[in-house]
Structure formats: C-alpha cells, structure tokens
Amino acid sequence: MPSQGGLLEVGRRQVKVSHLDKLIWPGDRISKRDLLAYHLRMSTFLLPHLRGRAVVLRLFPDGIEGKSFWRRSVPETAPRWIPRWRARPGTPTICPLFQEPGALVWAANQGAIDIHPWHSRRDRPTQPDWAAFDLDPSPGADFGQVVQVARMVKDALDQLGLSSVLKTTGQKGLHIYVPIRRGPDQDQVRAWVGELAHQLFDAAPQLITETWTVRDRKRLVRIDYTQNVVGKTLVSAYSPRPLPGGLVSTPLAWEELDDLDPAAFHLSAVLERVRARGDLFQAVLAGRQRLPELKRKAGGGPSPGGPQLVNP
Numbered sequence: 001m002p003s004q005g006g007l008l009e010v011g012r013r014q015v016k017v018s019h020l021d022k023l024i025w026p027g028d029r030i031s032k033r034d035l036l037a038y039h040l041r042m043s044t045f046l047l048p049h050l051r052g053r054a055v056v057l058r059l060f061p062d063g064i065e066g067k068s069f070w071r072r073s074v075p076e077t078a079p080r081w082i083p084r085w086r087a088r089p090g091t092p093t094i095c096p097l098f099q100e101p102g103a104l105v106w107a108a109n110q111g112a113i114d115i116h117p118w119h120s121r122r123d124r125p126t127q128p129d130w131a132a133f134d135l136d137p138s139p140g141a142d143f144g145q146v147v148q149v150a151r152m153v154k155d156a157l158d159q160l161g162l163s164s165v166l167k168t169t170g171q172k173g174l175h176i177y178v179p180i181r182r183g184p185d186q187d188q189v190r191a192w193v194g195e196l197a198h199q200l201f202d203a204a205p206q207l208i209t210e211t212w213t214v215r216d217r218k219r220l221v222r223i224d225y226t227q228n229v230v231g232k233t234l235v236s237a238y239s240p241r242p243l244p245g246g247l248v249s250t251p252l253a254w255e256e257l258d259d260l261d262p263a264a265f266h267l268s269a270v271l272e273r274v275r276a277r278g279d280l281f282q283a284v285l286a287g288r289q290r291l292p293e294l295k296r297k298a299g300g301g302p303s304p305g306g307p308q309l310v311n312p
Contacts, residue, residue: 001033010040013081013102017109024063024113030246030267035108038240038267043101045279046238052121054087054095056233057107058114064242071112079106085122087231097122113242116233119186126185126230130284131193131291133176134169134224134234138209138217143172147257148207149221150174152200154254160292165283168262170241170249175234179287188291190228195294197223237281238274240267251281 001008005018020033039046057071074084074096083097098104098115107115119128133153137146150166153176157164165177180189200223201208209220227234235241235249250265250273265273 001036008036008105010102010105011100013079013100015079015102015105015109017105022063024060024111025244025246026063026065027244028246032108032111034246034267035113035240036105038271039104039108040101041271042238042274043104045274046104046115046236047098047101048279048285049236049238049281050098050115050117052097052099052123053117054085054122054125054231055098055118056095056116057110057112058116058242059111060113060242061111063111064113064244068242082106087118087122087125113240115236115239117236118231118233119228120182120230124182127182128180128184128186128189128228129182129287130180131178131189132227132234133178133193133197134227135174135176136222136224137172138214138220138222140219141217141221143260143262145207145219145221146172146174147260149200149204149223150176150257152204152207153196153223156196156200162289162292163283165251165281166254166257167237167249167251167281168247168260168265169235170239170247170262170265171243172262175249177281177284178289178291179284180289180291181287184291186228186230190225192291192294193223193225193228197225199294237284238270251279253280 004020007014008017022032024030024032024035058068059071060066060068073094082103083099084094085097087093087095119130135146135149154164162178167175169175201210209217209222211217237249237251239249241247241249245263246267248265248267248270250270
C-alpha cells in the first residue's frame with residue numbers, strides 16, 4: 001500500500017487512494033489505511049453478499065466525528081469499471097454494483113463506512129432473497145431485551161419449520177434473516193414479516209412494541225418489518241459501522257446469544273473470527289424455503305402456542 005497515496009494495485013485494477021493516515025475512528029486510532037486493509041482482507045467474505053445488488057453507501061469524509069451523507073447513485077468520478085444499474089427506469093438513480101475487491105477499496109477511500117445492499121438482485125429487483133427482522137431497541141432498553149426478542153423470533157420460525165440466520169447490527173440491535181426461494185414480491189414478504197411481528201407483540205406486549213415513534217416506545221423493542229421494501233436496505237454482514245470501537249455487523253451462531261457482547265466484534269476481531277469459522281452468513285445466499293401462510297385465531301388474539309400455518 002502506498003505510504004500516503006497514489007495507485008494501489010487491487011487484482012487487475014488500479015485504485016487511486018489518498019490521505020491514508022487520516023483517522024476515521026479518532027478515539028480508537030483507526031485510520032483510512034486500516035479501513036482499506038480490512039476490506040482487502042475481508043473481500044472474499046463480504047463480496048458474495050453484495051454481488052448483483054444495488055449498494056447504498058454512507059460516507060464520512062472526515063471520520064465518524066464529522067458530517068456524513070448517504071450516496072445512492074454512482075458519482076461521475078467513479079471508475080468506469082464499476083458496473084452501473086439504473087435501479088428504477090425513468091429516474092436518475094444509477095446504483096453501483098460491487099463485484100470485485102477494487103470497488104470496496106474505492107468506496108473506503110471515499111470515506112464509506114456503512115455498506116447497505118438491496119434485499120433483491122438486479123435480475124429480479126422486486127423479489128427479495130430473504131425476509132428480514134430488524135430488532136430495534138428503544139432508548140433505555142437494554143441488550144438483554146433484544147436477545148429475548150431474538151429468541152422469540154427464532155422459536156416462532158422454528159415452529160414454522162424455517163431456518164434463520166442471525167447477525168449483530170454493529171449497534172444495539174440484531175438482525176434475523178430468513179432465506180427464501182425467490183418468488184414472493186417485496187410487498188408480500190413485508191406483510192408476512194409484519195404479521196409474525198404482530199403475533200409476537202400479542203404474545204409479549206411487556207417486551208415488544210408496535211409503536212412507530214421512538215420517544216413513545218417506553219424502553220421496549222420494536223420488530224421493524226418496514227425495512228422489507230424495494231429500495232430499502234439493512235447494513236451488510238461484515239460492514240463496519242460509524243461507532244466508537246470500529247464495530248462491525250457480524251454474523252453469529254444462535255448459541256452465541258448466551259453472554260453476547262456486541263462490542264467484541266470490531267475490525268481486527270472479525271478478521272480473525274472469519275479465518276477461524278468461515279462465513280456464518282452464507283446460508284442467506286442459498287434460500288430454498290417458502291414462506292408459509294400465517295393465520296390468527298378468532299378475535300384477533302395470539303394463536304395458541306404461537307404462530308400457526310394455514311394448510312400446514
């Protein structure tokens with residue numbers, strides 16, 4: 001890597017990099033050089049979750065203590081070898097597609113920390129590869145409550161015969177993905193996740209809230225199903241987050257919920273972890289499951305024993 005800046009050879013590409021000693025996480029002395037090195041080393045694990053999908057970036061040109069902005073389209077200054085996709089015909093949004101390590105390095109050099117891929121791929125943009133549960137704690141809720149809700153979601157999915165994949169958000173929440181066979185459109189998937197979230201709220205209103213307004217959530221956890229929309233995104237597995245500690249959204253085995261400390265998953269720790277354990281999130285890329293219909297008992301209350309199937 002150049003001492004300060006210049007052209008970096010990344011596979012068959014040359015990527016211009018600059019200001020490599022700029023501190024992106026000042027409190028942790030983590031520089032842009034460290035961020036680029038992380039992406040180079042993690043590209044084997046990160047890129048499979050980005051390929052073929054529109055990518056949304058959150059940029060912090062002056063580090064996490066400076067201003068940030070979201071970038072949904074490809075700037076004119078981007079290398080021509082980064083593929084473009086007009087996500088919605090008739091609009092000016094031309095999204096980048098990250099197919100190779102050089103694209104990760106280019107983005108990191110721009111100050112990109114958060115990487116958010118679409119739930120669907122460009123060949124079927126309205127048909128997602130997974131159903132996503134975003135467990136969002138309100139202010140004052142502790143992480144133990146998030147873990148409790150995650151276990152409830154897992155139990156419900158188990159009853160329905162569905163496998164699921166778990167990851168930290170890199171913040172205070174958790175994400176649960178249900179890999180599915182492509183077919184249902186995003187509206188159908190959103191409705192399905194919303195119905196299951198509603199049944200879990202019926203079962204545990206002392207723990208889960210359906211309130212939209214953050215200040216009115218009363219230290220409870222919201223299961224946010226509204227992220228299941230075309231063009232909306234969740235942070236990618238293995239994406240760094242703009243928080244002190246250089247934290248990373250990290251896939252987990254379900255048994256790791258016991259005594260889980262999200263702060264343990266930072267840039268250097270995740271590198272060692274994937275070398276030892278491989279990609280625990282790989283299952284989201286091979287979805288063969290079909291979402292069963294959900295039914296509610298008469299009167300609108302929770303179904304006995306949790307969620308139930310229509311024509312199981």
